[in-house]
Amino acid sequence: MLVFMPGLDPFKLAEIVAKQVTRRRNGVLERRYYRFRGGRWYGGIATGDVVGCNLRCKFCWSWRYSYYGDKGWFETPRGAFERLVSIGSSRGYKYLRLSGGEPTIGLEHLTNLLDLVEDTRFYFILETNGLLIGRYPEYAANLSRFSRLIIRVSFKGCTPLEFELLSGADRSFYEYQFKALENLIVHGFKPCEDFYPAVMLSFSSSESYSLFKKRLTEIHPSLVDCIDEEYVILYQHVKELLKRNKLTPRIAYDPSGVPEFMV
Secondary structure, three states, rough: OOOOOOOEHHHHHHHHHHHHEEEEEEEEEEEEEEEEEEEEHHEEEEEEEOOOOOOOOOOOOOHHHOOOOOOEEEOOOOHHHHEEEEEEHHHHHHHEEEOOOOOOOOOOHHHHHHHOOOOOEEEEEEEOOOOOHOHHHHHHHHHHOOOOOEEEEEEEEHHHHHHHHHOOOOOOHHHHHHHHHHHHHHHHOOOOEEEEEEEEEOOOOOHHHHHHHHHHHHHHHHHHHOOEEEOOEEHHHHHHHHHHOOOOOOOOOOOOHHHHHHH
16 A cells, blocks of 8 residues: 655656556556546546556645555556546547556557557647656657647746655655756657646745746746646545645635636
8 A cells, every 4th residue: 555655756656656556467467446537627628537646746636546556447448548538428528638647657458449549530638747757858758749748847846845745755856847848848748738747836936937937938938928826625535635645735626616717
């Protein structure tokens, strides 16, 4: 059983989690999932929620599945693809995604799924913390061959200190999220078109947000124009997690009152 560890190493944790949430059967890398669903996000999207993450965020809505590697069931890339397309087709959605955990853990599973998406009308939104893409440039190179892929790199706070406070990972690893953006640009991804940054702002000051924007500008000036601002949604289990971690958001929203810009 995996538990929260202050100052954790997200790359070592990714290796541990990968052993629990992926397996190879008949030459195919399978991944654990705990749910497939439709939803209103992005104007309508089919989602596969994966088990396992390399961060331990104190505001995470899916922490009960991201923390532990023994939940859910294993799916092949094709099995996951067929479930997503079935939901997307029946509801007239434009987008597919994996969420709930970190989809780049078990990259081969993800890229095999993306191969299948290439021959459809759907676009795939990769929601990722970007750490593995930042650490391993070959991840960005591997992803660059897909034409129907949009990457959303979700930053956990605006500074290294906020990153450590919110994610449980040592602050020294924060820079890898920015490095992910750099690696994507190097491998041909267009800022704000093929990828964009998102950032959790519920615990940030205006000063730290300004520092974040300055750092983005140093990578590419257009990145500040397509920031997706994230705020905590106070689901009951999220409120319990925040209370347990003695963390109070400056800005948060009730599930029934999520503003339109977050949808």
